[in-house]
Amino acid sequence: ATITYIEHSGETHKIHVENGKTLMQGAVDNLIEGILGDCGGCCNCATCHVMVDDAWVSKTGSPSEQESELLDAVPEPTETSRLGCQIIVSDDLDGLIVRLPEEQF
Numbered sequence: 001a002t003i004t005y006i007e008h009s010g011e012t013h014k015i016h017v018e019n020g021k022t023l024m025q026g027a028v029d030n031l032i033e034g035i036l037g038d039c040g041g042c043c044n045c046a047t048c049h050v051m052v053d054d055a056w057v058s059k060t061g062s063p064s065e066q067e068s069e070l071l072d073a074v075p076e077p078t079e080t081s082r083l084g085c086q087i088i089v090s091d092d093l094d095g096l097i098v099r100l101p102e103e104q105f
């Protein structure tokens, strides 16, 4: 699927991410600086914070309990904040837009 990551600076990366990979993995593979993914995707570091574009929230779903707890600890959580390692890319998400926070911790 094609995913657009918009860095805090406004720099935009429109990239192809293979289905089955996570948004975090897609960003790390493509050297997008705004996502760190320190824990490797096990939902316990919260350095893969993304803000899902409003229009896409219904497609990406809502965070699990563990994810929500971690999101409480990110620097500037928003209504549409998610952890990038908990969103798995599929054809349904083709065209998805996410914004990246200024800082991951």
Ligand code: FES
Residues within 6 Å of the ligand: 024, 036, 037, 038, 039, 040, 041, 042, 043, 044, 045, 046, 047, 048, 083, 084, 085, 086
């Ligand atoms: Fe660590 Fe997502 S990569 S919580």
